[in-house]
Amino acid sequence: MSTTDALPRRRIRPPEVRRRRAISLSIGLVLLVGALSTAFPLAWMVAGSFKPQREAIDFPPTLLPQEPTLANYLRLFTELDFGRYLGNTVIIVLIGGFGLLFMAMAGYGFAKFRFRGKGALFFLVLATLMIPVQVTMIPTYLILNGMKLTNTLLGVALPTLVSGFGVFLFRQFMSTIPDEVLEAARVDGAGEVRTFFQIVLPMSKPILAVQAVLAFITGWNSFLWPLIIASDQKLYTLSVGLSLLNQQLAVDPALQMAAASVMVVPVLLVFVVFQRYVVQGFALSGLK
Amino acid sequence: MRRATLVPYLFVTPAMVLLLAFGVLPIGVAAVVSTTDMNISGLANWSNVEFIGVGNYVALAADPDFWRALGNTGLFVVVGVPAIVILSLAVALLLERSGGRLARALRSFYFVPAVTGIVAISLVWGYLYNTQFGLFNYLLSLVGIEQVQWLSDPWLAKFSVALVAIWRGTGLNIIIFLAALQGIPREYREAAALDGAGEWRTTRSIVLPLLGFAIFFVTVTTTIAWLQFFDEPFVLTDGGPLGATTSMSIFLYKEGFRLNQFGYASAGSLVLFAIIAIITVVQLRLRRRDVDY
Secondary structure, eight states, X not given: OOHHHHHHHHHHHHHHHHHHHHHHHHHHHHHHHHHHHHXXXXXXXXXXXXXXXXXXXXXXXXXXXXXXXXXXXXXHHHTSOHHHHHHHXXXXXXXXXXXXXXXXXXXXXXXXXXXXXXXXXXXXXXXXXXXXXXXXXXXXXXXXXXXXXXXXXXXXHGGGTSOHHHHHHHHHHHTTSOHHHHHHHHHTTOOHHHHIIIIIHHHTHHHHHHHHHHHHHXXXXXXXXXXXXXXXXXXXXXXXXXXXXXXXXXXOHHHHHHHXXXXXXXHHHHHHHTXXXXXXXXXXXXXX | OEEOSSHHHXXXXXXXXXXXXXXXXXXXXXXXXXXXXXXXXXXXXXXXXXXXTTHHHHHHHTOHHHHHHHHHHHHHHHHHHHHHHXXXXXXXXXXXXXXXXXXXXXXXXXXXXXXXXXXXXXXXXXXXXXXXXXXXXXXXXXXXXOOOOTTTSHHHHHHHHHHHHHHHXXXXXXXXXXXXXXXXXXXXXXXXXXXXXXXXXXXXXXXXXXTHHHHHHXXXXXXXXXXTOOHHHHHXXXXXXXXXXOOHXXXXXXXXXXXXXXXXXXXXXXXXXXXXXXXXXXXXXXXXXXXXX
8 A cells, every 4th residue: 555545545534533533522421411410319318418407408409518417327326226227237138148158059959969859949949030029028928927027137038038040140150160179079078068168169259249249239228028027116127217217207308318328328338349240240130 | 960869958958948938838828818808807816817719809800099000000111111221221332332431430320329229219319309498399490490299299200200210220221231232243343334334323233133132131121120110109109199109019018018908919919910920921922023133
């Protein structure tokens, strides 16, 4: 190619390039505006939580608190019982850890063993994915009532402790662990339990991380079961305590925003730190 | 793969017991309870429960509240499904097109609503929607529109609660679409560009058809989610005003846990289950008739 060829080309290009630049720029702008308006309610929440009660119902509203205060947060944990709600929520999340272990165990059982009834049991696991919570809501309440577990934190956690989808994901992942690795462990004299805890679980770290983060988020946010099962105020979780705040104190938005922040900000932090796992988990749910 | 004696059963038992107790057994219980007049007195003493056959189902068919809840749910599906699918697809396409550091930084903003707790979020939106001191009405008052009743006007309330769910529902689907977009080989688009197809044309004729399965999947799951719509109206309006935002799930919750009509609510829940199953099967059938790429 000679330089004479390049010259006319260069003359044609600039408007084309400029057009593409303009498109890219406007797309970037649209995305920016969309992102900011998506995140706006959360910023509004945090800003509102630091406003004194009177400022929060000012009209016109102030964008940022004029006299920032921590009074709302103090009230939540002194006048109201949010310390206890927070503790209960943490307990629910911790019980969820057992659910994680159970799902990993079941995933391993289905991935690496042959046994009678395996096909039928795994079909049941998948079948539970299709059943909406509205159908199980009342019978589950009746079952828990029969087990004398209504009004206990265990009862709140049990219905969602294990998900069929979680078992499915563990099975998919653990199927990729080579049999030779497990055989080698057994030849070296490791028992089944030891093989599971010292070989299988460490090798499953990627899927464990994804599921742990998702389990934390669902446990922390869970609303329906605490609402149905915990009728004693001592057992309320953050979400239930928050929904009561909505009904009782309709005219104290600053206090509501503080309570909402107590519930949302920890999840946001987890999301920021473990975003990779959350995104992976959500993308995997696209495989369902 | 190992043949073993009791070992695999020990591994699967804890999870299976829980799944059977809270996933499978409830279906049977619901079916049985739905043929009885079980209520709070039946909870205390089973001898107060009587078999009434299809009585609950007949009563449902004659219950105007049931039909209104069904109608509301239908409206939520018709408005909400296209809104979420189109919005999340558009954002995913734009994010992918933009590609650079900006897009990576902005992505998180779009994902964030999906991980937030609904009760907290409903309080925040309730504050924004507030008639007297809410931000939305302030912004509207700047252009001369006075006192919009976001949550107390029966028609507007439907859209107000749906908007919160749309805000929360797009993040997850954007992630699914982005994952699907990554699966499209670069060469396809390069070939189209070589053939002289513009960006818009490439998106429409190459990318969208290749996203067929993802779009289908998101449509089906979003439809199911809207059919089960519960949290947002429950916290924001408690199904009001005058039942305008009472979805099927809220109707069932109120019958079951406020009025303690366990038998009646169980019958309703099975009807909802049947509706979800039928709509899903119809969607699957329609999909099969489509061309696969």
